[in-house]
Amino acid sequence: METNPAFAGVRCTACDTMFDADEVSGRCPSCEGVLDATYDLDALDLAPETFAERSPRSQWRYRELLPFAPDAAVTTMEGETPLVPVPSLAAEFGVAAVYVKDEGRNPTGTIDDRGQSVAVTAAKRAGASDVALASTGDDGQSAAAYAARAGLDSHTFVPSRAGFTNKAMVNVHGGDMSVVEGRIDDAEAAFADAVAERDDWHPVQALATPYAHEGLKTAYIEIAAALDWETPDVVIHPTGRGTGLHAFYKAARELDATGLTDAIPKLYAAQAEGCAPIVRAFEEGRESHEPWERPDTICGRIEIPDPAGGNLALDAIRATDGGAVSVPDPETLEGATSVAETAGLELSASSGTAVATAYALAERGELDADDTLVLVNAGTGSKDGDILRSHLMSKGI
Numbered sequence: 001m002e003t004n005p006a007f008a009g010v011r012c013t014a015c016d017t018m019f020d021a022d023e024v025s026g027r028c029p030s031c032e033g034v035l036d037a038t039y040d041l042d043a044l045d046l047a048p049e050t051f052a053e054r055s056p057r058s059q060w061r062y063r064e065l066l067p068f069a070p071d072a073a074v075t076t077m078e079g080e081t082p083l084v085p086v087p088s089l090a091a092e093f094g095v096a097a098v099y100v101k102d103e104g105r106n107p108t109g110t111i112d113d114r115g116q117s118v119a120v121t122a123a124k125r126a127g128a129s130d131v132a133l134a135s136t137g138d139d140g141q142s143a144a145a146y147a148a149r150a151g152l153d154s155h156t157f158v159p160s161r162a163g164f165t166n167k168a169m170v171n172v173h174g175g176d177m178s179v180v181e182g183r184i185d186d187a188e189a190a191f192a193d194a195v196a197e198r199d200d201w202h203p204v205q206a207l208a209t210p211y212a213h214e215g216l217k218t219a220y221i222e223i224a225a226a227l228d229w230e231t232p233d234v235v236i237h238p239t240g241r242g243t244g245l246h247a248f249y250k251a252a253r254e255l256d257a258t259g260l261t262d263a264i265p266k267l268y269a270a271q272a273e274g275c276a277p278i279v280r281a282f283e284e285g286r287e288s289h290e291p292w293e294r295p296d297t298i299c300g301r302i303e304i305p306d307p308a309g310g311n312l313a314l315d316a317i318r319a320t321d322g323g324a325v326s327v328p329d330p331e332t333l334e335g336a337t338s339v340a341e342t343a344g345l346e347l348s349a350s351s352g353t354a355v356a357t358a359y360a361l362a363e364r365g366e367l368d369a370d371d372t373l374v375l376v377n378a379g380t381g382s383k384d385g386d387i388l389r390s391h392l393m394s395k396g397i
């Protein structure tokens with residue numbers, strides 16, 4: 001299968017060792033660090049018009065910044081999600097513009113579709129028969145869908161608290177699912193035990209392979225493209241593992257290096273107060289996070305007590321002069337439901353953290369009147385109707 005000619009291999013984010021992409025599929029063989037796809041960016045000649053009318057109308061139109069050729073891709077036309085203006089929020093926050101990057105419009109309703117498209121493509125290219133991951137729900141559902149598309153078997157380990165739709169749809173896509181009693185760390189432990197016995201299971205979990213976060217990168221590229229390659233001032237990302245922040249920072253640097261943009265936005269992590277290891281490390285000025293002792297948030301998708309991308313997210317936040325904010329669940333749910341009520345957009349419960357964080361930044365005076373703000377909605381609110389509705393009931397509605 002074809003690769004992008006500019007794809008130069010994978011580099012360890014921790015020890016900087018470079019590897020041939022055909023030699024490794026998971027973490028760094030030397031130090032277990034997260035691997036990043038790298039490109040010969042100097043050889044690329046990119047301009048806004050390069051992408052303007054191009055097919056396919058999916059994330060694969062940005063093929064120069066993806067490892068594989070679109071013809072080789074396992075795709076269900078993910079990406080090309082709208083950047084929706086929300087003038088009412090701009091007025092409330094006192095900024096020039098607010099947009100929601102609505103990743104709920106992807107095929108299985110999550111930003112993870114971008115990542116699973118690339119990760120399952122890599123697995124197929126490597127000759128895998130099976131893909132496997134531990135998941136809080138969305139990336140498991142997505143992996144099952146893309147494995148089905150590729151004709152591969154999938155194995156997903158989810159905690160019992162994962163949402164009904166996620167669990168049901170893994171099965172509907174023909175995936176094998178293990179529901180593990182407890183929370184994500186219990187599912188990850190069960191997955192680690194199982195995978196140790198199965199060398200035919202190809203990893204597709206975010207940050208356990210170079211390719212899932214490589215797909216997430218295209219959401220940022222689309223934001224820049226939708227703004228005519230003007231960089232937004234602030235991007236707020238709901239944050240669990242730190243995957244999205246690392247991916248967005250990587251994308252912003254690549255666009256900057258190719259000359260498509262000439263600035264990098266401030267990146268903010270939005271975490272739940274009941275599980276905020278990245279925010280705590282940021283506030284304490286530490287380079288690494290410590291695992292969160294007693295995770296407890298209604299936002300199961302970002303309840304990650306020991307995030308694999310914690311240090312990478314901290315790098316992204318600090319290098320861009322951004323920040324990290326934790327918000328209580330009621331404010332998160334109020335954020336998601338108020339945007340549904342006033343702007344007609346269906347944000348996932350965990351993505352309500354991005355709205356609540358924007359309110360907090362506005363209150364602290366950390367936003368400027370001429371700022372353009374992007375809030376990332378990582379997944380559709382329609383999978384969280386029960387949680388969102390219960391928030392209204394708690395208010396007596």
Ligand SMILES: N[C@@H](CCOP(=O)(O)O)C(=O)O
Nearest residue numbers: 239240241242243244350378
């Ligand atoms: N996938 C999460 C959002 C972010 O998680 P991260 O791993 O990118 O930090 C969700 O759906 O809410």
